[in-house]
Amino acid sequence: xxxxxxxxxxxxxxxxxxxxxxxxxxxxxxxxxxxxxxxxxxxxxxxxxxxxxxxxxxxxxxxxxxxxxxxxxxxxxxxxxxxxxxxxxxxxxxxxxxxxxxxxxxxxxxxxxxxxxxxxxxxxxxxxxxxxxxxxxxxxxxxxxxxxxxxxxxxxxxxxxxxxxxxxxxxxxxxxxxxxxxxxxxxxxxxxxxxxxxxxxxxxxxxxxxxxxxxxxxxxxxxxxxxxxxxxxxxxxxxxxxxxxxxxxxxxxxxxxxxxxxxxxxxxxx
Amino acid sequence: xxxxxxxxxxxxxxxxxxxxxxxxxxxxxxxxxxxxxxxxxxxxxxxxxxxxxxxxxxxxxxxxxxxxxxxxxxxxxxxxxxxxxxxxxxxxxxxxxxxxxxxxxxxxxxxxxxxxxxxxxxxxxxxxxxxxxxxxxxxxxxxxxxxxxxxxxxxxxxxxxxxxxxxxxx
Numbered sequence: 001x002x003x004x005x006x007x008x009x010x011x012x013x014x015x016x017x018x019x020x021x022x023x024x025x026x027x028x029x030x031x032x033x034x035x036x037x038x039x040x041x042x043x044x045x046x047x048x049x050x051x052x053x054x055x056x057x058x059x060x061x062x063x064x065x066x067x068x069x070x071x072x073x074x075x076x077x078x079x080x081x082x083x084x085x086x087x088x089x090x091x092x093x094x095x096x097x098x099x100x101x102x103x104x105x106x107x108x109x110x111x112x113x114x115x116x117x118x119x120x121x122x123x124x125x126x127x128x129x130x131x132x133x134x135x136x137x138x139x140x141x142x143x144x145x146x147x148x149x150x151x152x153x154x155x156x157x158x159x160x161x162x163x164x165x166x167x168x169x170x171x172x173x174x175x176x177x178x179x180x181x182x183x184x185x186x187x188x189x190x191x192x193x194x195x196x197x198x199x200x201x202x203x204x205x206x207x208x209x210x211x212x213x214x215x216x217x218x219x220x221x222x223x224x225x226x227x228x229x230x231x232x233x234x235x236x237x238x239x240x241x242x243x244x245x246x247x248x249x250x251x252x253x254x255x256x257x258x259x260x261x262x263x264x265x266x267x268x269x270x
Numbered sequence: 271x272x273x274x275x276x277x278x279x280x281x282x283x284x285x286x287x288x289x290x291x292x293x294x295x296x297x298x299x300x301x302x303x304x305x306x307x308x309x310x311x312x313x314x315x316x317x318x319x320x321x322x323x324x325x326x327x328x329x330x331x332x333x334x335x336x337x338x339x340x341x342x343x344x345x346x347x348x349x350x351x352x353x354x355x356x357x358x359x360x361x362x363x364x365x366x367x368x369x370x371x372x373x374x375x376x377x378x379x380x381x382x383x384x385x386x387x388x389x390x391x392x393x394x395x396x397x398x399x400x401x402x403x404x405x406x407x408x409x410x411x412x413x414x415x416x417x418x419x420x421x422x423x424x425x426x427x428x429x430x431x432x433x434x435x436x437x438x439x440x
Contacts, residue, residue: 060428061363061421063384082364083383110394126364
């Protein structure tokens with residue numbers, strides 16, 4: 001079982017909390033956005049004196065995402081990057097060869113929904129290109145998409161083509177106007193709202209616009225059909241505390257002193 | 271039958287992609303081919319969302335119009351510019367996209383967001399250049415940007431380290 005954690009840190013120095021989470025859940029791959037903690041600081045927190053569990057996976061070009069691994073970072077080398085996306089090749093001996101793509105997409109303060117929709121197509125194309133290069137589509141895409149699972153950029157064939165239904169994703173691809181598009185499965189749909197386990201979303205935003213969701217599910221993991229047999233929905237969690245440290249404030253919203261986003265945790269049987 | 275075609279003149283300005291390819295070929299000479307550049311032709315996707323003019327900006331003395339974020343079907347030629355490390359399993363870093371129509375100019379750029387920030391241009395804007403001179407100017411600006419230099423240094427150093435390790439193992 002390979003355990004993944006993604007968290008947008010909101011630039012906060014919460015290395016001790018990350019370390020607690022990592023050890024509590026035996027995280028193998030930690031992916032961080034808006035991380036201003038130096039690798040030295042976080043490594044010292046992750047590796048108490050006398051231990052060397054975690055490694056820092058050096059950055060080449062994508063400076064908006066940081067990777068830490070519980071194995072030599074040489075097994076998670078980047079293959080293709082841009083400012084906001086890093087696609088890495090996980091080829092650890094003994095587990096199935098997988099592509100791990102992470103994204104920290106442009107936010108809605110700076111980009112309209114239309115602009116997000118147009119730009120996400122470039123990311124989708126890049127993932128397809130890398131899959132063609134590597135020769136398989138065993139890909140997970142995780143990160144802060146700054147879009148909800150139901151938005152056009154997430155669902156459309158022009159975007160990431162991520163469906164809420166595992167059975168539909170297992171059809172592998174869909175042809176629209178003679179072009180074929182591979183599905184992603186988006187399990188985050190099942191965690192939307194207050195009747196789902198954990199918090200209603202990963203990010204809370206309240207404004208005076210007529211349309212306000214309050215809770216948003218900006219932090220997501222998408223899984224290609226080839227990996228679905230290796231993913232159990234019950235392993236996917238929005239985490240709201242570690243030990244006695246609660247990530248929600250007294251109103252039940254993310255405590256921005258820790259982070260304005262909640263972390264997500266998921267496991268794959270690789 | 272006589273040819274009805276007029277005398278065809280190929281004496282037209284260089285296509286922007288030809289300039290890009292020439293510049294791409296020059297990078298390897300400075301890095302012993304440990305870092306090279308590649309141009310990839312993008313498949314143009316038909317979107318229905320059109321350009322919305324936004325305003326004007328002056329960056330590094332280049333007059334460029336800025337439009338709302340959009341790479342759309344009106345830009346029939348679209349290319350991605352990558353920095354590539356052949357020795358690192360062909361690692362690629364996408365530095366920018368360009369798009370243009372049948373007339374070559376204007377050329378629309380979508381820059382790496384860090385480079386764009388470095389140039390003081392809002393991330394929500396595309397850069398549009400109107401002439402070859404402006405095109406060459408913005409290329410020079412992008413290639414000289416700190417972020418571009420950081421990426422080149424990172425993959426160059428890593429490639430060098432790999433080469434050194436390989437020699438040691440021998």
